[in-house]
Amino acid sequence: MRKVAIVGIGHTGFGNLSEFDLVDVMGFAACSALQDAGVLQERRLVEQLLVSNMCGGIINHQTGIASALVSRLGMEPAMAELVENGPASGASAVKLAVMAIASGLADTALVVGGELMRAVTGWIGTDAVATLLHPQAEYDLGLTLPAFGGIFTRMYMERYGLTERELAMVAVKDHENAAKNPWAHVRVPCTLEAIHDGENADVVNNYVAEPLRLYGMCPVSDGAAALLLCALDSPKMKHFQGKPPVLISGIGAATDRHCVHERQDPLRLEAVRLSAERAYAMAGLGPKDICFAELHDAFVILEIAISEEVGFFERGKAREGIVRGETRIDGRIPLNTSGGLKAKGHPVGATGVSQIYELVKQLRGEAEKGRQVKDPRHGLAVNFGGFGNNVVSTICSRINL
Amino acid sequence: MIDFSIYGEKQAEVNALKCPNCGTLYYPAPMVCAKCHTRRDPSAVFFTPWEQVPLGGRCKLLSWTRVYALPEGYNVKFLNFGVVAFENGLKASVRLEVDDPKTGMELVAEPGVTTERAGKQIYGLFARLPG
Numbered sequence A: 001m002r003k004v005a006i007v008g009i010g011h012t013g014f015g016n017l018s019e020f021d022l023v024d025v026m027g028f029a030a031c032s033a034l035q036d037a038g039v040l041q042e043r044r045l046v047e048q049l050l051v052s053n054m055c056g057g058i059i060n061h062q063t064g065i066a067s068a069l070v071s072r073l074g075m076e077p078a079m080a081e082l083v084e085n086g087p088a089s090g091a092s093a094v095k096l097a098v099m100a101i102a103s104g105l106a107d108t109a110l111v112v113g114g115e116l117m118r119a120v121t122g123w124i125g126t127d128a129v130a131t132l133l134h135p136q137a138e139y140d141l142g143l144t145l146p147a148f149g150g151i152f153t154r155m156y157m158e159r160y161g162l163t164e165r166e167l168a169m170v171a172v173k174d175h176e177n178a179a180k181n182p183w184a185h186v187r188v189p190c191t192l193e194a195i196h197d198g199e200n201a202d203v204v205n206n207y208v209a210e211p212l213r214l215y216g217m218c219p220v221s222d223g224a225a226a227l228l229l230c231a232l233d234s235p236k237m238k239h240f241q242g243k244p245p246v247l248i249s250g251i252g253a254a255t256d257r258h259c260v261h262e263r264q265d266p267l268r269l270e271a272v273r274l275s276a277e278r279a280y281a282m283a284g285l286g287p288k289d290i291c292f293a294e295l296h297d298a299f300v301i302l303e304i305a306i307s308e309e310v311g312f313f314e315r316g317k318a319r320e321g322i323v324r325g326e327t328r329i330d331g332r333i334p335l336n337t338s339g340g341l342k343a344k345g346h347p348v349g350a351t352g353v354s355q356i357y358e359l360v361k362q363l364r365g366e367a368e369k370g371r372q373v374k375d376p377r378h379g380l381a382v383n384f385g386g387f388g389n390n391v392v393s394t395i396c397s398r399i400n401l
Numbered sequence B: 001m002i003d004f005s006i007y008g009e010k011q012a013e014v015n016a017l018k019c020p021n022c023g024t025l026y027y028p029a030p031m032v033c034a035k036c037h038t039r040r041d042p043s044a045v046f047f048t049p050w051e052q053v054p055l056g057g058r059c060k061l062l063s064w065t066r067v068y069a070l071p072e073g074y075n076v077k078f079l080n081f082g083v084v085a086f087e088n089g090l091k092a093s094v095r096l097e098v099d100d101p102k103t104g105m106e107l108v109a110e111p112g113v114t115t116e117r118a119g120k121q122i123y124g125l126f127a128r129l130p131g
Helices: A022-036 A065-072 A089-103 A122-130 A145-160 A164-178 A192-197 A235-239 A270-283 A300-309 A318-323 A340-344 A348-364
Strands: A004-011 A048-052 A079-083 A108-115 A207-209 A223-231 A246-255 A292-295 A378-385 A390-398 B015-018 B051-054 B057-067 B079-086 B091-096 B106-117 B120-128
Touching: A004 A022, A004 A089, A004 A348, A022 A065, A022 A108, A022 A223, A048 A065, A048 A089, A048 A348, A065 A079, A079 A089, A089 A108, A089 A223, A089 A246, A089 A348, A089 A378, A089 A390, A108 A348, A122 A145, A145 A207, A145 A300, A145 B057, A145 B079, A164 A192, A164 A300, A164 A318, A164 A340, A223 A235, A223 A348, A246 A270, A246 A348, A270 A300, A270 A378, A270 A390, A292 A300, A292 A348, A300 A318, A300 A340, A300 A378, A348 A378, A348 A390, B057 B091, B079 B106, B079 B120, B091 B106
Parallel strands: A048 A079, A048 A108, A292 A378, B091 B120
Antiparallel strands: A004 A223, A004 A246, A108 A223, A207 B057, A246 A390, A378 A390, B015 B051, B057 B079, B057 B106, B079 B091, B106 B120
């Protein structure tokens, strides 16, 4: 199989961009990736555009987004398609780009993920994302993704003894990282005193889906991210003189039962485990080789549960690692160095692309002061679709040329 | 004169489906039985229809949450949701109508109206304390 490298990356700030046009926001990130690769003027080198977006049709009343973007970028006649795989749309688009390049269908592909969710009220945005649930057995009850976050968190706490304080420690760590990330939605550090230990913590950090509180959940964000990919053996590689290429050394995906209640043990995230195993196998690596990871913490419990499924901790033991500081920037396995979905933000279609953007930043050694992992060689991103029913894991590695 | 009686309320129902070949119960139903691979035909034209089995009755609460951030269309302060296991082995997500839920508690589930969309009543399972 041909090896595929990331040769350019782009990002917008995450936050409230609702005054802008969805395709403009995506276009900004795309141009940044082309510029990063040094080929903005030669953008017709790109043969394949893949756009990841989940809610454009529902929230922004816009479809045919890939066709609109290729035209806005002046990149016709590149092939262009939209990829929708719920919150895992971003990494799915990267996976399809890898498949297109590895198969020889294209040498170059631009992946752009974007979402504008704050154009509508929180009620409508929550409803739009909830349409990925089973229509009759889940959605019709009024269930939402935060509801499953709450149900899952309670199960985990009751089985493994996780405390609300330990959940809050994850949020504090994520906010600390996000505060140093210029693209993050919430660039405000928080303290355990403010969100758990202090006498006003119940007010500051109120319940949203018990036992999950406000600081246990990601914000509703707008934003976009982009990656430019090229086959390492392609003659086109000579055009990308901007930054050192980063190898997509492994990528794997897996699915699980659509309904959470249908799973033998709802606490087992089988699709996470399998997707990571597939990515590890492709890369010829294991959990011990990974230097840092971006894990899909739409709810802080997911950082904990995913870190166990991918092999960083034994089941039920991640909480001990959190208390020991092992997931901090200077810890044994830094998690969500970008601030994660929790604090960097979660524009759904952009998230998977943004996670891999962060892997590239870290592997290039370009992360901002105070959140650069020391000399990383391999990073893992887990992009979690549905409530764990469709997951994509990606490993990126530094190339020693 | 308009006869409004023809618009009478439908009985709320939530059904599991039974594979006509091996009898395995599902909620919700797949297109192919996971055990014997018998196909399900929603039109009941091409293959034997799967029997609808009313879902409800005694169940045990596996986990639950109280949600304050509700989607469009739910104009209440919060709703309780849970996952329950029935005596026949099926599990389901339910709307929980218990003031002080506790994991493991025994409940009784029955179908009811969860919301209304475009004049159509939407059904789901509600779990309450027995008796």
